[in-house]
Amino acid sequence: MSLVELEINGSKVSQDVEERQLLVHFIRDDLNLTGTHVGCDTSQCGACVVHVDGKAVKSCSILAVQANNSKITTIEGLADGENLHPVQEAFRENHGLQCGFCTPGMIMAAVDIINRNSILDEKTVREELEGNLCRCTGYQNIVKSIIAASKKM
Amino acid sequence: MYQFNYKKVETIREAVNELTANPESKILAGGMTLIPTMKQRLASPEQLIDIRNIEELNFVREESNNIIIGSTTNHFTVSSSKLIKEKIPSLSMLAEGIGDPHVRNMGTIGGAISNNDPTADYPAACLGLGAKIKTTKRELTADEFFISLFETALEEDEIVISISFPIIKSSFYMKFPNPASRYAMAGVFISKNDSDVRVAVTGASENGVFRWFEMEESLSNDWSKSSVEKVKLSPEGIMSDIHGSSEYRANLANIMAIRAFESINE
Numbered sequence: 238m239s240l241v242e243l244e245i246n247g248s249k250v251s252q253d254v255e256e257r258q259l260l261v262h263f264i265r266d267d268l269n270l271t272g273t274h275v276g277c278d279t280s281q282c283g284a285c286v287v288h289v290d291g292k293a294v295k296s297c298s299i300l301a302v303q304a305n306n307s308k309i310t311t312i313e314g315l316a317d318g319e320n321l322h323p324v325q326e327a328f329r330e331n332h333g334l335q336c337g338f339c340t341p342g343m344i345m346a347a348v349d350i351i352n353r354n355s356i357l358d359e360k361t362v363r364e365e366l367e368g369n370l371c372r373c374t375g376y377q378n379i380v381k382s383i384i385a386a387s388k389k390m
Numbered sequence: 391m392y393q394f395n396y397k398k399v400e401t402i403r404e405a406v407n408e409l410t411a412n413p414e415s416k417i418l419a420g421g422m423t424l425i426p427t428m429k430q431r432l433a434s435p436e437q438l439i440d441i442r443n444i445e446e447l448n449f450v451r452e453e454s455n456n457i458i459i460g461s462t463t464n465h466f467t468v469s470s471s472k473l474i475k476e477k478i479p480s481l482s483m484l485a486e487g488i489g490d491p492h493v494r495n496m497g498t499i500g501g502a503i504s505n506n507d508p509t510a511d512y513p514a515a516c517l518g519l520g521a522k523i524k525t526t527k528r529e530l531t532a533d534e535f536f537i538s539l540f541e542t543a544l545e546e547d548e549i550v551i552s553i554s555f556p557i558i559k560s561s562f563y564m565k566f567p568n569p570a571s572r573y574a575m576a577g578v579f580i581s582k583n584d585s586d587v588r589v590a591v592t593g594a595s596e597n598g599v600f601r602w603f604e605m606e607e608s609l610s611n612d613w614s615k616s617s618v619e620k621v622k623l624s625p626e627g628i629m630s631d632i633h634g635s636s637e638y639r640a641n642l643a644n645i646m647a648i649r650a651f652e653s654i655n656e
């Protein structure tokens with residue numbers, strides 16, 4: 238076991254974990270933040286995307302011990318109390334989800350895309366979504382939601 | 391995943407000591423290949439030595455007409471570095487085409503070349519630009535470094551420190567990405583430094599990345615589109631799987647070569 242100390246959605250956490258525990262399982266099973274999903278075992282779907290020190294990563298492909306001393310934001314950490322984050326709001330407004338399984342990862346990826354790109358066009362958004370799969374929407378409204386959100390942020 | 395010990399190190403010396411003391415351990419860089427492999431139980435190291443925090447391995451700098459990149463520099467940094475964009479734009483474009491943004495935030499250049507996946511992108515740039523690879527033991531040319539698929543000249547207790555790319559602006563990389571994984575189905579890197587032409591192919595051969603000597607010769611004799619078009623890659627020894635037959639992949643390599651050549655001359 239190794240001690241992991243980190244900050245998640247503004248709260249400090251300090252806990253012993255097995256070295257082999259993936260960050261996503263630490264978040265879901267130990268911290269009970271089940272918004273972050275697991276959609277594959279090949280590191281391809283992006284349902285597990287969280288921000289570690291401000292960077293979008295696939296939490297199914299890094300170890301909890303690698304995230305020691307970092308600051309993590311998950312989907313639960315985006316809204317400000319009752320007020321949704323602009324990207325969450327845009328997904329609701331533009332029907333950017335159907336079953337919702339991919340949505341936490343999509344939204345965390347979208348926030349990262351908007352942070353890195355001052356101007357967003359459809360082509361860029363589609364390229365940037367390479368690491369996030371959606372089995373329902375056909376991406377159309379996801380792309381629309383992200384462009385709409387980028388104009389408000 | 392099987393059990394293992396985890397050790398985060400801060401210096402190259404510490405990493406080498408750990409690796410020598412425990413031969414069953416493995417270096418962990420970005421983990422974008424190693425962790426998925428361990429999840430599938432296809433690898434079971436006793437210990438992981440995490441080198442991602444070693445400051446002296448994370449850098450991009452220019453030195454006597456070369457761009458030198460530290461081994462733990464991630465793909466995002468290479469794709470967005472102003473220096474690399476200006477000096478070797480083909481290299482920043484190649485890095486931008488690896489996987490997806492989340493993978494690029496973690497995956498490193500040292501991990502990518504040490505792994506030498508037959509469909510990875512960086513090995514083509516190393517061979518195609520004539521890069522030199524500095525390790526904890528020696529300096530190797532790219533031709534000496536890449537041996538066969540998933541095989542390099544690295545010894546068990548040897549770590550990649552940096553990769554040095556000669557500044558060659560006349561260069562381009564074109565790949566046909568597998569639509570699901572973004573790994574190359576065939577990728578061709580061409581560079582031209584005065585009369586010296588190098589052509590490297592990834593994604594295609596059963597033996598991993600290779601230099602396409604026939605194409606190099608044809609282009610050295612006459613730098614023209616017809617010189618590219620007349621050389622055809624033989625399907626013999628070219629990978630064949632669910633994604634494409636050897637004939638299909640060999641033809642893709644021919645087409646990628648034409649497109650890379652045209653992009654250099656644009």
Ligand SMILES: Cc1cc2nc3c(=O)[nH]c(=O)nc-3n(C[C@H](O)[C@H](O)[C@H](O)COP(=O)(O)OP(=O)(O)OC[C@H]3O[C@@H](n4cnc5c(N)ncnc54)[C@H](O)[C@@H]3O)c2cc1C
Nearest residue numbers: 419420421422423424489497498500501510511550572573
């Ligand atoms: C979804 C997905 C898509 C991808 N798409 C692409 C793609 O399109 N093109 C592409 O080229 N790659 C792709 N990759 C692979 C990615 O580029 C990896 O980052 C890379 O192959 C390995 O780098 P890493 O830093 O993650 O290495 P790790 O996974 O940490 O290590 C890989 C191997 O190299 C060894 N190693 C690492 N660093 C060193 C060092 N400095 N010295 C000696 N040995 C070392 C490790 O012990 C291990 O055996 C993809 C990966 C994923 C998950």
Ligand code: FES
Nearest residue numbers: 276280282283297
């Ligand atoms: S769970 Fe699919 S990429 Fe992480």
Ligand code: FES
Nearest residue numbers: 335339371372373
């Ligand atoms: S909304 Fe169902 S997978 Fe995306």
